[in-house]
Amino acid sequence: MARYPGVELNKNNRPEKCFECDNEENLVDSKFCMICGKMMINTCTNKEQCNHVGEAFPGNARFCPYCGKKATYYEKGYLKQYNKNDAIVDDVTNVAFNAITDDDIPF
Numbered sequence: 001m002a003r004y005p006g007v008e009l010n011k012n013n014r015p016e017k018c019f020e021c022d023n024e025e026n027l028v029d030s031k032f033c034m035i036c037g038k039m040m041i042n043t044c045t046n047k048e049q050c051n052h053v054g055e056a057f058p059g060n061a062r063f064c065p066y067c068g069k070k071a072t073y074y075e076k077g078y079l080k081q082y083n084k085n086d087a088i089v090d091d092v093t094n095v096a097f098n099a100i101t102d103d104d105i106p107f
């Protein structure tokens with residue numbers, strides 16, 4: 001399994017604090033910071049055509065998963081351009097192999 005790192009968000013796909021003013025008091029469904037008014041969520045930028053604008057995507061989404069246009073975190077530069085070397089690969093095969101130790105072999 002390969003994953004890509006991104007901006008760390010809480011389970012509601014919101015950052016713990018505002019990128020601009022560091023305000024940590026935000027509503028669970030905030031879209032904008034209550035203090036400085038800055039957009040907080042990673043969402044679609046395709047206001048004209050996409051009806052997922054305003055939905056909070058995961059912190060590593062560079063593009064809208066529904067229309068393929070840029071997501072806000074990528075547009076604002078919070079996320080770097082995609083680079084295959086950044087992928088975090090969970091090597092499942094290796095883990096399974098290492099789990100078998102000498103103790104498991106009965107002879």
Ligand SMILES: [Zn+2]
Pocket residue numbers: 018019020021022023033034035036037038
């Ligand atoms: Zn703020």
Ligand SMILES: [Zn+2]
Pocket residue numbers: 044045046050051052053064065066067068069
């Ligand atoms: Zn979209």
